[in-house]
Amino acid sequence: MTAQESDEVRFGGRWFGITAVAGAGLFDPAAHGIEPRSIHTGCWRGHVERYEVSAKRLVLRELRAGSADTPPPLDGVAPRWSDRDQAWQYRKLAVATAFTGRLLLGRGRWAERPSLSMGFLPAWVCTEVRELTFRDGALVSAEDVSSELDAVRAVAPARPATGEPAGDWVDRTFSLSYEYSWPAR
Secondary structure (H helix, E strand, O other), rough: OHHHOOOEEEOOOOEEEEEEEEEEEOOHHHHHHHOOOOOOOOOOOOEEEEEEEEEEEEEEEHHHHHHOOOOOOEOOOOOOOOOOOOEEEEHHHHHOOOEEEEEEEEEEEEEOOOOOOOEEOOOHHEEEEEEEEOOOOOEEEEEEEHHHHHHHHHOOOOOOOOOOOOHHHHHHOOOOOOOHHHHOO
8 A cells, every 4th residue: 555645735825735634515526527536556536636725715726636538627727638647637726615624734744753654644743733624615713733743643553553453554544534643632
């Protein structure tokens, strides 16, 4: 198994990876006639989104998607094939989301982090962590929770627990749950 590419959010002028999602209303390719397929082993789900918090709204700015056929235009933007990425790319989008819930965002790598070679990046391996709360796509609050993750690093599950089935561990690392990204919260 391979580490998976994270969706990203530009917040405060800097890019953060999405490490956990609790809520609904993020961009759904299928709802727009896009049927993603795996791009490569680091993108099994077949799509990667780049969002921006702009004027206190969560907006989709870019989309990369694997697809057997040319996907339809999105927000008036036709996709372009990228030989480098082996995927269809949409750039310069302005698709407002109706996301309601919390996003846990991380950037920077903790120097003593264990090697995690599969699944999504959990917040506890990041040096900077922000928790953003949205209602219908509007930013309600933004908190720097970086220091709160310091206590988690010592107890975070870098390997399967003794006796834990390997399949359960893989399922957990391939999720964007708060339970995996920020244990004991």
